Amino acid sequence: MAKSTDFWGIVSSYSRFLITSHVRPDVDAVGSEIALALFLEKMSKETRIVNEGPLPASFGFLPRHDRVNAYPEGMDFDYQALILLDAPEIGRAGALQEAADKAPVLIVDHHPYANRIADFAWIDPRASSTGELLYRFMGEHRELVDPDIASCLYAAIMADTGRFTYANTSADTLAAAAELASLGASPHDLATSYYENVSEGFLSILAVAASGIRRAAGGALAYTTLSWQDFERAHVGQEVATELAELPRSLAGVTIGALLREIAGGTRVSLRSKGDADVKEIAEHFGGGGHHKASGFFLELPLAEAEIVMVRYLEEYLANQRG
Numbered sequence: 001m002a003k004s005t006d007f008w009g010i011v012s013s014y015s016r017f018l019i020t021s022h023v024r025p026d027v028d029a030v031g032s033e034i035a036l037a038l039f040l041e042k043m044s045k046e047t048r049i050v051n052e053g054p055l056p057a058s059f060g061f062l063p064r065h066d067r068v069n070a071y072p073e074g075m076d077f078d079y080q081a082l083i084l085l086d087a088p089e090i091g092r093a094g095a096l097q098e099a100a101d102k103a104p105v106l107i108v109d110h111h112p113y114a115n116r117i118a119d120f121a122w123i124d125p126r127a128s129s130t131g132e133l134l135y136r137f138m139g140e141h142r143e144l145v146d147p148d149i150a151s152c153l154y155a156a157i158m159a160d161t162g163r164f165t166y167a168n169t170s171a172d173t174l175a176a177a178a179e180l181a182s183l184g185a186s187p188h189d190l191a192t193s194y195y196e197n198v199s200e201g202f203l204s205i206l207a208v209a210a211s212g213i214r215r216a217a218g219g220a221l222a223y224t225t226l227s228w229q230d231f232e233r234a235h236v237g238q239e240v241a242t243e244l245a246e247l248p249r250s251l252a253g254v255t256i257g258a259l260l261r262e263i264a265g266g267t268r269v270s271l272r273s274k275g276d277a278d279v280k281e282i283a284e285h286f287g288g289g290g291h292h293k294a295s296g297f298f299l300e301l302p303l304a305e306a307e308i309v310m311v312r313y314l315e316e317y318l319a320n321q322r323g
């Protein structure tokens with residue numbers, strides 16, 4: 001299995017990198033992209049960051065977010081290698097897939113999938129985030145980590161660990177965060193500028209989601225549903241769903257929390273677990289995937305029917321768990 005020293009070796013053998021991530025990138029993806037681009041430039045490399053689409057305004061708190069191009073902007077760059085961050089295979093990069101035809105693909109990711117087709121893959125599912133992996137890589141040349149790089153990596157780790165509360169938060173994660181704070185990342189500024197910067201629309205859809213919570217399986221399952229009208233009325237996009245998905249699980253006595261939302265062609269189900277329930281296994285049953293404590297899947301069914309299917313399956317799953 002590849003490790004940070006192998007990544008050093010491979011990065012040293014090229015001088016021009018195109019950097020990308022998965023479609024609808026999160027803060028770990030974008031923070032990692034910016035941090036890596038800035039760091040490689042300090043090693044006298046040339047870099048260009050290109051994502052499939054433009055960055056939503058909520059990423060404006062990341063230093064140097066202006067460095068992120070939206071495809072096809074930036075594609076005129078003569079790169080020698082394509083670095084894919086926070087995704088296990090190039091198919092996740094949308095339009096950027098085409099970039100893989102011209103150069104080797106180097107992957108750095110923490111999602112638990114084996115990749116057998118990349119030219120190089122450093123995948124470590126024990127790391128909380130791609131930001132934590134990149135910190136491990138950059139830690140060998142700490143003098144090159146400036147406050148902008150430190151802030152982007154800190155934000156990446158903060159976001160992927162739910163502010164250092166998810167099960168993926170380890171002693172190594174906290175040590176990396178502490179080092180990054182000492183290198184110029186401000187935990188307070190980054191947390192407030194990201195988490196305390198929500199719109200009124202977000203709070204109104206949060207209220208809809210909270211007031212709609214129902215329970216099943218003797219209370220062990222809590223879930224809520226959102227229709228496309230709920231999003232339209234609140235003037236918010238589907239990207240807020242990541243935050244809302246945490247809500248049902250936060251109730252006392254709940255083992256699995258779920259958010260069901262209407263999307264094009266069906267229903268997206270986001271699962272979150274507390275305790276032993278393995279929601280990755282459940283998502284995989286429905287053709288989806290994710291982590292043990294956070295996963296998701298798609299059902300080609302209207303919201304009301306998807307709710308019935310999911311509740312029926314989870315009631316059985318939780319009953320079997322209780323033995």
Ligand SMILES: [Mn+2]
Pocket residue numbers: 028029086110128129130160
């Ligand atoms: Mn990530």
